[in-house]
Amino acid sequence: MNAPDRTGLGNAFEATASGTLTGAPIERVEDERFLTGAGCFTDDVRFEGMVHAAILRSSHAHARIRGIDCSAARALPGVLLVATAAEIGHAHKPIPIRLAPLPGLDRFLQPTIAADEVRYVGEPVAIVVATSRYIAEDALDLIETDYEELPAVTGIEQSIAGAALVHASVGTNVATQYPVGRGDAEQAFASAPYTRRERFRCHRHTGAPMETRGLVAEWNGSLMRVWGATKVPFFNRGLLASMFDLPETAVDMIETDIGGGFGIRGEFYPEDFLVPWASMQLGRPVKWIEDRREHLMAANHARETECELEIAMDHDGTIRGLRGRAMADLGAYVRTGGGVAISRLAQYLPGPYRITDFACEVMAVITNKTPVGTFRGPGRYEANFFRERLLDLACADLGLDPVAVREKNLIAKHEMPWPIGRLVPTEGEGAYDVGDFHSGLHKALAAIGYERLPRGGTRIDGWLHGVGVACFVESSGGGKSENARIIARTDGSFDIYSGVSTMGQGHETVFAQIAGDELGVPLDAFRVHHGSTAHVDYGWGTFHSRAIVVGGSAVKLAAAQLREQLDALAATGHVGAPAEDIEVKLRYDTRGPTYSYGTHVAHVAVDPETARVKVLAYVALEDVGRVMNPLLAHGQAVGGAVQGIGATFLDELRYDEAGQLLSGSYADYLMATSTEVPAVQAVLLEESPSPSNPLGAKGAGEGGIVATGGALANAVGDALAGYRLPLTTLPLSLDNLARALRQARAAGNAPQAGH
């Protein structure tokens, strides 16, 4: 089928004008199987004798487990296994931190099943396996739990105050606390002619992929095979093997097609131990498919942070310094993602601006809510909203043009590489590698037609119009190395094996494009295999927009080596495919992260009487170094922006004061649909190829979401300029915006001509 022409690229074609496959908007080879229903997702995996698991989850935010009576559940016909911490015994271990193990976090690891205490609504308490999921859920209803309720901690301030402790034995709710900075912020503020301080809040929400989590585990007496792996299958294999005291080679993680990852899917969760454990007990394949209610209460949440942020400026808009205090609500336990989001938040508070003097106190606290993890652009979305909103508030105070102030402060091309200092305690000094931030700003403004747009509260047919701008920079391409293996087959085809996994991005297409250019053969000569632990010695997985930057570079170098061998064979007079398979294995080590950057611009109209916001136009511009496939890169950018538009207005995981989740279904957890989002215009630049990898690529998966909160809040603020709203809290839900308008009217800040 033809590609949709929403990208403005025309229909897909096979190669660029210069004849390369990379750079061409080639349709995904994956699409045919997805669109014809021929994909194999986790729930499509079925085996003879397979049985079904369901998890009993805590209904309390915080309680002591006095007793669990499973006898009635065990007696139900069709039930094969009911197990609690008592039955699992010594195999029940805490799940370690995979990334950003900030000091102190390891005191709060999550056990694979609750033993004595439950600390959030949704925490696993028992696993049931039965001949059908229906019977397994019937059995859950028959398990009698006796809880003694304990006080629930549900807010950051309450957690810091420490009157009630989530983990009494640790003695504090503060999981980590550290200062970061560069230059001398105190000095910069002492001499600054203008300062403004605000307290910002970003709401708890999450990625909510279309396919929930799920896995099928089968133990055959010597080998544990797990279908449904993604993101980091090799890490998870090592972890599962260690929990069972097995060698790594006794565990295979096998990737299926995946309906979206967004950071939350594929991390090691309690169920990733419980389901294989059950399979081991029963000697039968066990399937567990997370339902949507479980997903919203048990899979990683994200983003809930508060930040006191203060800016120092000259009256001409030159930023003199930035300082603040960033606090994250981690939920009840520290999961595999450790301190990624909060540490990146602090790192990206200064953003793409020439801010030499910066200081931030970072704190992460434990509460009786679902633990958090990473979600597309972790820390960046939050930091970008805080800083970009504060910039616009300062511009309003000083009577300055927000675009001019950004132009004045963006780091210039000739200042690259620009040292950012050591802003993450688990990392060394960093530097933005290369970039023309000004060009990104100017091209984004041109793309939306900034000069012609009604803004500043211009009223058209009752709607007030506003335009908001937000600039960003963000890192990608982490995870130190990646493996690639390519085999030239005797029939002239090639098999590419990679250590990265995929959640639907289109790596099967792009890796073939990259190898095709090296080997000078067409796309359909390749079969791409990814993500399963059987393919390569090790793989670092897919996160931090690393698959092309690191995994693609490995494929490119392996293909180049294979090309040399095939050329040598040809030099001997051999014609055609090799007489026997030729294999190249290669490990590529990165030279540090890449930095994508860009600007988002939003045009909105607001009905000040109902607080309704219409997003009329949205431009997400990002320089990704080199675009491997414009069709897929545009898809990533548009998808990210849509997810961010939804997150900024709708998505919200709400709890009551007792720690009960109020948004545990899609009737209450609202995601953007086609009626809420405009046709997002994604602009991808290739002005600053990364010097750090042979492709020149930078991550392209997350820039679409990073600046959405900042650009949209600034656009709404501009539309309602007459009300002088602070808009320091996300989401910009109808209720929140209506409250802000009510407060402005009560304070006499409303313009005349009420409607």
Next chain:
Amino acid sequence: MKPAPLDILAPTSVAHALSLLVEHGDQARLIAGGQSLMPILAMRLAAPAILIDLNGIGALRGIHAQADGSVIIGALSRHRDLERSDLVAERLPLIAAAMPWVAHVQIRNRGTIGGSLAHADPAAELPALCLALGATLELHSPRGARHVAAADFFQGVFATERADDEMITAVHLPAASPGQRWAFIELARRHGDFALCGIALTADCSPIGQVLGARIVVFGVSDCAQRLPQLEAAIVGTTPTPTSIDQAMPALDQVEARSDHHASSEYRLELLATLARRALRQAFGFDERIAP
């Protein structure tokens, strides 16, 4: 999210359905389109042992024109049937205008008018439409049939006048007066979500435009759809202009508004005032080009 074990019985006549309802008592629930009941079952918020499936009862289908200009809608009519009906568009334009606001097209393909009225969600459109149009509900039980005015039917959140052994079989909608004015307006967080506030209204007018009677109904704000008699009284007798509508607004009734995590009661009351004014302007042709 799998329902607890249950049996499904599939009667083919109203009498059979009613006898099953009596036989199984509170163990049984009637199911029509299932668009509200199925999620309730999947989340195990209810676990009836028996579902009495009404979908095989042909007599409950159909939208029937009456000679007096009125319309009778069978309880099993899908929202989509109403949305696409020429008869509804001609005789009940308020319903035709409101139907696209009822959830999403997939839900409208299954959901029924009888099911929506019996469920009585505070944010549902159909109870409000019935109030604004002066509808009468036809209910049957083994004790016989009776007609209940919509105004007497809705009693609270998921609470109605329907007795345990009764089922809604049809909705009677009286003929509109010549030149009847109407308006429908709703605000939800996303299109198709439960309304935070909505207004459905009809107004009967004299040939020179004087309002002779009005039914102004709010839904989504309080426990069930309700008329706004004081606002109605302020409009009746006037020949509306934008100014006269604004002048009537201070008469807006005191309504007890709900508060939840989507909208505070303050916000719902602000919406009520705004949407009621806009609906009146829309009804009398003073389009201010903002919607809702």
